[in-house]
Amino acid sequence: xxxxxxxxxxxxxxxxEHFISVANKIGCHVCGICECCEEAMDFINDAAPDLVVxxxxxxxxxxxxxxxxxxxxxVMVPFIYIIEYLDLQIxxxxxxxxxxxFIMKSFLEEEVKCAVGIAAGKK
Numbered sequence: 723x724x725x726x727x728x729x730x731x732x733x734x735x736x737x738x739e740h741f742i743s744v745a746n747k748i749g750c751h752v753c754g755i756c757e758c759c760e761e762a763m764d765f766i767n768d769a770a771p772d773l774v775v776x777x778x779x780x781x782x783x784x785x786x787x788x789x790x791x792x793x794x795x796x797v798m799v800p801f802i803y804i805i806e807y808l809d810l811q812i813x814x815x816x817x818x819x820x821x822x823x824f825i826m827k828s829f830l831e832e833e834v835k836c837a838v839g840i841a842a843g844k845k
Contacts, residue, residue, distance in 0.1 A: 727842060728753045730769065732762040732789060733777025737804060737827065741775060744834045759785040763792050766799070773841050774801040778816065790819035800841035804829070 800822040822841035
C-alpha cells in the first residue's frame with residue numbers, strides 16, 4: 723500500500739534526511755522538501771503529492787498548523803505530523819487539523835510504514 727507513494731516533507735533538514743532514508747526503504751518516493759510553510763504551500767499546490775509530512779517544532783507550530791489547514795481546504799491530501807514529544811496540549815492543538823497520523827521523532831521504519839499505510843487508506 724505504501725509503494726510508489728509520492729511524499730512531500732515540510733521540516734528541518736536533519737529530520738527530513740532521516741525521513742527520506744526511511745521512506746526509501748519502504749518503497750516511497752519523496753518528491754520535495756521544504757522548511758518554509760509558504761514555499762511548501764506552493765509546492766504542494768503544484769506537485770500534488772499523495773501525502774504530506776509536517777514536522778512540528780515549538781517555534782513553527784502555528785505556521786505548520788496553518789499549512790495543515792491549507793492542505794485540508796485546498797488540496798485535500800492526507801498528512802502526518804512528526805512531533806518531538808508527547809504532550810497532551812500539543813496533541814489537542816494539532817488534532818483539530820485532522821492529521822492522518824502522528825509519528826514521534828527518532829522514529830523507526832515500522833512506525834513510518836504504519837503511519838503512511840494509515841494515511842494511504844484515507845486518500
